[in-house]
Amino acid sequence: MAPRPCAVIGVGQTKYKRRRDDVTLDGLVREAALRALEDAGATFDDIDAIVIGKAPDALEGVMMPLLSLCDALGAIGKPIHRVHTAGSVGASTAISAVNLVESGMYDTVLTIAYEKQSEGNATWALSGGKSGGQGAGGTFAPWIRNYIARSQAPEHIGWMVAVKDRLNALKNPYAHLHLPDISIEKVRESPMLWDPLHFLESCPSSDGAAAVVLGNDDIAKKSGRPPAWVISHAKRTEFGQFPGRDTVRPQAGVECSEALYRKAGITNPREQIDCAELYVPFSWYEPMWLEGHLIAEEGEGWKMTDAGDTELGGSFPVNMSGGVLSSNPIGASGMIRCLEAANQVRGTAGEYQVPGAKISIGHAYGGAAQYYAMWMVSSELNPEF
């Protein structure tokens, strides 16, 4: 039986900030959920099931956040699920919600991902709570060095990505970082955190939540708002460490994108996809994922960045919203990528809209670059390639 078609019919985001000191965690999550419901022209009564995601509990120190969130999200009498795949969780959560609609089990599903990082400390949490932890930056920096050595990329590529995403963020009112005077010089001269990553090549720590309302084809057609059809999605996993692991170009990432493109009928991602929201928490991951997800040939990703192809207005815009480099409530960051891809094909991306975008992808990775989740959205249910 073919899967039931599924579309994004509403999205909601909070303003991302260093600390949202005006709302509780539950209030923050509700804010995004209520905005998504409003966008979809729906209420909690219209929701059949709820799927939530966040990064590991150590980030806020709230064990089993579902205990209060099931109340706050109107889940009483309905199924609620929690998805748990580290940093990729926002995208995994969105895709898990799509599965519930595609299966025919539920007509309308609300999915939400969040992090209120100011309640704890992400580097503490990602270091096992011990001194001398390397956190995410310290884990990825050696792999980035190996990418640079392997691809012979010049050092300014990382700085370019850091500037480009922050300039894009100026067009996005929800973005955490608004740095109008960002420049290559500022990035290069900011403190070195994890060589070769400077402070300004790294994501911020944000409070925020993102929510998406998904509906089947009947619901989507009745909705007055433009749908973003989820025409393909894929998740893949690999061990964090094993003999033979290539951390620069993880096999699970390659296979995830192959599966995503195959299901959609994409044969030339660079040409057939209009724009992408890729999970780039550290600048160099833009070229690494362009290659690792088969948008560019191996060793060629940085040349797309260097040529300006990934800028808003370039031939393959990446992270039009400002990306993870501009807003990073970790658990939500993957869902924001999916949501912003949907904004592009719905034509609702405002000042950072890619004109005429019909096909876009949202992507996230997590753990030691071992979890991958990607979705492809289209303005049409059955696009021709």
Added chain:
Amino acid sequence: MPQLHDVDYTLEYPYTRTTGPVIGPFLTGLRDGRILGQRCGDRVLCPPMEFDPDSFASLEPDLVEVGPGGEVVNWTWVAEPSAKHPFDRPFGFAFIKLDGADTDLVHAVDTGGDPEAMSTGMRVRAQFRDERHGSVADVYFVPEADAADQVIEPGDEPVTITEHLIGLRINEPLYPHRARFAQGLLDGKIIGQRSPVTGKVYVPGRGYDNMSRVLMSEADEVEVSDVGTVVAFTELNPVQYYGQTETEPYVRCSILFDGTDQPVIGIDIRDMTVDEMRVGMRMRCIWRDPDERSVEDIDNRYGNIPETVYARFEPTGEPDIPADELKEHSW
């Protein structure tokens, strides 16, 4: 000689909670000696909520004083209080419907340790602690007849953020394979596990081969060389978080030891700069004197080869291994 010890450490962090427009005034009220409920239609919710629990509609903050008296609707008895309980003598936890509220507050009732003094339907009254911090523990309840009149000085600033030291003490023996690995380090040896299926050598062994899904035991253990090749590195500028003791930048690298198939990650290099490091560089472990070795940082989840067992890693001076040959060992 240093000995192996059980794992014993406390994982803890001073988390904060943003109290928001409804819980904030509630906690501020407790600090100032008043209990507040939230109006919801024609009902009053205490503890207050930010939304209608029936319709899930948002509620505008609209707080009204309730109590300080109330009625026990149901209760249980805590015969053996723990260190984190509000009293050091036996006490009751009760559902209390405060005067003027329509919902129950779960809170502690002190009867002087006497369970016979507890009953459903009994009248209780709030008592405020001398030291109050804008916490639900600022208040407790006693039988109405035992209540004292109190004069409470209100505080200054409203409560908007509270802090909570949340921790978990971990006290457990090292798993047998972790204990043998740690003992090896104390003995100046690096112990790996060789997969009985593929022959690949893992350091440290994790007790199973994740690729072939077979268990590995002491019989699969091998001592490996303490000479290896750098496959990845960075220089960390330590982020200052709770419990962080590192203050200066240092190099951290992954080394593929000779005869092994998976690099050891997270090796600290304290006497070389990032510019002196190369992928492919050959390095040798220079161990500390046996009496100076410690494996206290090794637990069942974290810790590979800690700097508490070696003095330094020293370049051997051999020619580098070409980076191409290390592509599949980049972590």
